[in-house]
Amino acid sequence: MTSHYCPHTPQEIREMLDAIGVASIEELFAPIPAELRAKTFNLPAGMSEFETLARMQQLAADNCSQLSLFIGGGFYDHLIPAAVDHLAGRAEFYTAYTPYQPECSQGTLQALFEYQTAICRLTGLEVSNASLYDGATAVAEGALMALRATNRNRLLVDGCINPASRQVLKTYLSNLDVEIVELPPLDGLLNRPALAQELDDRVAALLVQYPNIFGCVEDFSPVAEQVHAAGGLLVTAVYPVALGMLKSPAEIGADIAVGDGQSLGNPLSFGGPSFGFIAAKKAYIRNMPGRIVGETVDKNGQRGFVLTLQAREQHIKRHKATSNICSNQSLCALRGLIFLSALGREGLTELAQLNYDKAQYAKASLAAIPGVTVLQSAPSFNEFTVSLPKSADQVVGALLAKGIVAGLPLGQYFEGSENLMVVTVTEKRSRKEIDLLVRELEVALCN
Amino acid sequence: MQLIFEQSVPGRKGVMLPASDVPRAAALPEGLRRAEPAALPELSELDLVRHFTNLSRRNFSVDTHFYPLGSCTMKYNAKVLENAANLFAPLHPLTALLPGGSDLCQGALGMLYDLAQMLADITGMDEVTAQPLAGAHGEMTGMLLIAAYHKAKGNQKKYVVVPDSSHGTNPASAAMVGYEIITIPTAPYGDMDMELFKQAMNSEVAAVMMTCPNTLGLFNPHIKEIADIAHSHDALMYYDGANLNAIMGKVRPGDVGFDVIHVNLHKTFGTPHGGGGPGSGPVGVKKALVPFLPMPCIVHDDDSGQLRVQTDSPQSIGRTANFFGNFGVMVKAYAYMIMLGREGLIQVSEQAVLNANYIKEKLKGYFELPYDQTCMHEAVFSASRQLEHGVHAIDIAKFLIDKGYHPPTVYFPLIVKEAIMIEPTETESKQTLDAFIEIMIEAAQLAESDPAAFAAMPVSMPVTRLDETKAAREQNVCCVG
């Protein structure tokens, strides 16, 4: 069978073989010794695109896509303007590659420059790269960047950072000579006494997150001063939609900000692809990982964009590179830019307000259920922690059967937290859905 | 073109959000709120659409131009793959970890499970994790697995051996995992120098990283011997799958002595490159490394016949990414694999190799071919003959842009001076290849007849050659305003 993805006719193949001077395609594989050749290759036979799509539809039908989602934990169910799909779906964007040849890649390059600008304005910091893989790996890269910038080898990690990010950080650094000290959460917040005890002149950075895994938002400004006084850096992980309302990392005094961009125009898609972002004070630009787009001029003095500071990167510096990252998540970053541009200055503020209002409504409604208490140690944005009179796993399981994902049980992440769950409310959840969640939760607690 | 920020008009909006159906909540304390909204662009939906549409037109892409960028496998991206990925958009990844939640995502888990099995079959490995988010991420994951393997055995290992023709990501990935690098030069026959390799091997070598066929497009016939030598030092063999497109169905790396492999779904399995990503870099391993694979992973529960998610395993290296990997990319790769099937994938490799050799034969009279042998899926030339007239590889690249071709990779591999690395892929027709060959010959002729003509090129693009020195010195990486 000849596939239409391999267009040569038998006649053309003949002509090409003649031009090469071999009798068969098989002869071209002659450099591979016979004893190395594959003995088995068991894939099933191929099929048409129509049958392929039908098969994929069948697989998709084996998932339940109609759930009412009150779960976040790093990935959020947000609205996506139609323009995002259509524009990022332009083949000139998605079938191009890394813009190595700037003259014929100005589309991607300018878009990434605009993306970097959007991330800088969101975080208040001066420089951004052109994206990383995801939020969790961005935390690890932010930590590595701080280690390079300070030439120290100790990291303090707030135990309230998303557990997945902390696990990725540990895995990334597992073979390096770096000491990671986790500060156990104190009432859902950064453990400030533990910080005071552990902070010394070997600490490269303190890593924090806001809102944190419990949904709490605390003011890290004094912490930034404390860390700086010890000669370390403050690395903050942030949820970009929350930055429509919350103090920016720069306002807090952070040196490096990282996060996951899924909430900016990327579908949940079972966890990926999204993109990671990283922004920093300009002094640290040479320690940045990954691609960076810079502005310049052409021979006629006209503005244009190029990949810059490439001497930091693996294709030039090899084992001395700031990171091994090559492919990043450009197209997802482009979606993020289109999303932020569609919403604009007021739109992002409005979106954040919607999330905040709905979550506060849900928080108050859930707190009114007898036996349910809400973690009150700090204000929250669109996620908050509730304590249930019984196992959160049990309750979540019961509500799942009714098509509601009530929240993220914390028992798997924190000892003694079996009755805690984090509830997330985005702008997509209607008051009706929230009321239904409350009613069903009441029912589940009675049973 | 103006930046989108320069088109901003205060008060304008590109999208309307739904009205709130809940009461306005009491504001957060001022100490937590930002002073000013972020200065994001403000423009109408139409102006937004025009801006990005016009930007897209300033790109060369596979759908608009032949794109023979060596080492990147810029094959055609079948449109049906995009349709397939959209089917899974509303699924939240954490659903699978909730009590009873895996029942609600059997389709997604089934796809992940099957994809891993198919990749294991193609590569000759025992198990595959699809968590790594790109090729380099796969390399790092592989190196972490190797480190965990040695640690568990009590081995004291310090070095990773790479040939000097390797991708820069190989030494960079090994260094991120704390290894020191030993680089082996390439011999005149185009493969890693065997004698120097043997001398370099010692009991402290953790792994040998090979790209096979290598970045010169050549298959190393001594690969089994290299693996045997490595294994005799209890060093593991790592296969950089960047060039897997050359050998599907012909060689399975797992059969010839490799222990760990990453594959690039965005290269070999037809998923689009997205202007630099997202990719996906699944990692396959032999049995001895299975206990160390990252979590979470998908397991088959024999009692229920269902798939579920395992989040913990005592010897696992932990987690290398947030969730299951770049799932949407995997959906596309999976659809590609089932669509092409066994025969289709074999044909992919055969015609990728046919096309590369065809270009090699047709151009070797015009461009220096430093390693004149049957190549696999890509052919590496040098512009050294043109350089005698003062014309560099980069000049030829700019000439090609004016002629409507995305240039091949230039200046890589580093071991070839003025390298021009052409990877046509299997999806291009003979007519496209012939037209490209003609243009390349024209470039070679122009280099002799009028070398000065190259300096101004390209002339047909929105910008002429850009001042990269200025960019690197000034570091203007965002628009201040």
Add this chain to the structure above:
Amino acid sequence: MSIYFTKEHEWAKVNGNLAQVGISEHAAHELGDVTFVELPAIGKQVKQGEVLAAIESVKAASDIYAPLSGKVVKVNSTLDATPEQVNESPEQAAWMLELELSDPAEVGSLMNKEQYDAYLKSL
């Protein structure tokens, strides 16, 4: 004061137990437009042949090795703002640092100007 060269294309201008260090015209030309020079901290001790500094151009990065053993006593911080001096005046204005030599006899292992020129021809 005499100038000496290494095979890695550093130069050292030796004056008693002090030596100014930079890279040769040949090296500057090979690197292309220099965009950044990473200078060591004052007080850093190095042995001959160890990495002393680093230099970047648009498409290349390379280490600068200590031509002689000693302690860094001075660095040319004007290179931070104007790395282009390395291209414009590699063997004069763009000196990178000054070493206080711990073993001036090591000079014997370096090439003089004539020997270095011959070495370049042999490349």
